[in-house]
Amino acid sequence: MFLSIKKTIDKLLNIGFEDEFGNDLNQKHVVNFSYMMFCASCLLMLVVFSIRHMPLAAIFSLIGMFIGLVGLRYNYIGHFSRAQLLMPVLKISQVSILSLFYFGTDSGFHWFFVSVIAYSFVVFRADQRFSKYWIVCISIVLFFVCELLGTRGVYLTSFEQRAVIIFVFLGLSFNFAIVINLVMSRLKSVNSHLRTLAERDELTGLSNRRKVLADAVNIFADAVINRESCVFSIVDLDHFKKINDTFGHEAGDLVLAKVSAIMASVIRPQDEIGRYGGEEFIVIMPSTSLQEAEVVMEHMRQSVEDLLIETEHGIVIPVTISVGLASIAPSVSRYEEILAQADKGLYTAKRNGRNRLSVQTDYQD
Numbered sequence: 097m098f099l100s101i102k103k104t105i106d107k108l109l110n111i112g113f114e115d116e117f118g119n120d121l122n123q124k125h126v127v128n129f130s131y132m133m134f135c136a137s138c139l140l141m142l143v144v145f146s147i148r149h150m151p152l153a154a155i156f157s158l159i160g161m162f163i164g165l166v167g168l169r170y171n172y173i174g175h176f177s178r179a180q181l182l183m184p185v186l187k188i189s190q191v192s193i194l195s196l197f198y199f200g201t202d203s204g205f206h207w208f209f210v211s212v213i214a215y216s217f218v219v220f221r222a223d224q225r226f227s228k229y230w231i232v233c234i235s236i237v238l239f240f241v242c243e244l245l246g247t248r249g250v251y252l253t254s255f256e257q258r259a260v261i262i263f264v265f266l267g268l269s270f271n272f273a274i275v276i277n278l279v280m281s282r283l284k285s286v287n288s289h290l291r292t293l294a295e296r297d298e299l300t301g302l303s304n305r306r307k308v309l310a311d312a313v314n315i316f317a318d319a320v321i322n323r324e325s326c327v328f329s330i331v332d333l334d335h336f337k338k339i340n341d342t343f344g345h346e347a348g349d350l351v352l353a354k355v356s357a358i359m360a361s362v363i364r365p366q367d368e369i370g371r372y373g374g375e376e377f378i379v380i381m382p383s384t385s386l387q388e389a390e391v392v393m394e395h396m397r398q399s400v401e402d403l404l405i406e407t408e409h410g411i412v413i414p415v416t417i418s419v420g421l422a423s424i425a426p427s428v429s430r431y432e433e434i435l436a437q438a439d440k441g442l443y444t445a446k447r448n449g450r451n452r453l454s455v456q457t458d459y460q461d
């Protein structure tokens with residue numbers, strides 16, 4: 097149930113926004129949330145004033161709610177700056193009027209100025225310092241005005257005033273809980289997006305060099321600790337320069353993307369693949385013997401050879417790969433040694449005519 101409430105709140109806060117990673121998205125969510133809270137409070141006051149037969153105050157609440165909806169709409173249709181600025185103006189007016197003239201300052205209703213200050217710090221960017229500090233200053237001054245004037249609630253009994261204090265406490269807690277939650281979950285999603293960007297190769301969608309080498313370190317360490325076999329393989333597209341020269345760089349990119357996709361689809365779930373650089377890739381196969389690795393890589397070689405890559409002019413580009421393989425050995429203490437060995441295997445495969453595998457076993461070379 098808690099999850100479905102959270103999902104509904106998330107959906108509400110996301111209305112009007114794509115799941116993007118723009119700078120302002122977090123602020124937009126907080127602005128959305130603030131308007132929703134503001135409209136809900138206006139609705140509540142409308143009910144209270146109607147029950148208490150206070151038509152003028154009820155009309156004010158209605159107008160407040162209408163302006164709140166206008167602000168919400170500004171946010172949805174992209175007038176973010178207007179929405180951003182209108183909110184604190186509304187909130188400051190609402191808190192001042194209700195605190196001074198209705199609830200009385202004994203109710204502590206003016207503590208809601210704290211939420212205005214928090215809003216300013218979350219929503220305004222560094223280049224909007226001027227607005228931010230003005231709003232903060234006005235909120236602080238009005239808070240002290242309320243505190244010093246000490247007006248009594250005109251229409252409230254002392255019991256009702258206590259109820260307002262509890263309402264202020266709960267309202268502020270809810271406000272802070274949601275705003276902090278919004279900021280934190282936004283930070284988390286931006287973080288994971290940045291990590292994906294930092295670890296992915298843009299063209300092929302595979303792990304980039306940094307990520308695949310980090311995987312290599314971890315898999316190598318696990319293999320050493322568990323005394324298991326593991327195989328590193330380096331894959332290189334054959335005559336790729338010729339492909340670029342004949343069909344153009346764009347066609348070359350297309351070939352890289354297609355070959356990467358097919359290679360990623362034929363490796364096993366436990367294997368890791370990444371772009372080492374240019375038209376070179378690394379495949380790491382943990383807990384795998386050389387014979388098993390050969391089967392996987394031969395399947396890959398065949399799948400690439402069978403691949404039909406057509407240019408936009410309908411010309412089929414023939415593409416093959418050469419593969420060097422090397423397995424962990426008792427004498428090896430660094431993963432770079434297996435990689436260097438696999439690279440020797442690749443060199444042999446190229447020298448022997450390309451479109452083939454070459455297993456390198458002799459670390460003495």
Ligand SMILES: Nc1nc2c(ncn2[C@@H]2O[C@H](COP(=O)(O)OP(=O)(O)OP(=O)(O)O)[C@@H](O)[C@H]2O)c(=O)[nH]1
Binds near residue numbers: 335344373450
């Ligand atoms: N289109 C495209 N080309 C790239 C990219 N990265 C590297 N290249 C090209 O890949 C080519 C690699 O050429 P070489 O290293 O001579 O290798 P090769 O032509 O594949 O020859 P062999 O490896 O000996 O079969 C160079 O022309 C690079 O410009 C890329 O991201 N996109």
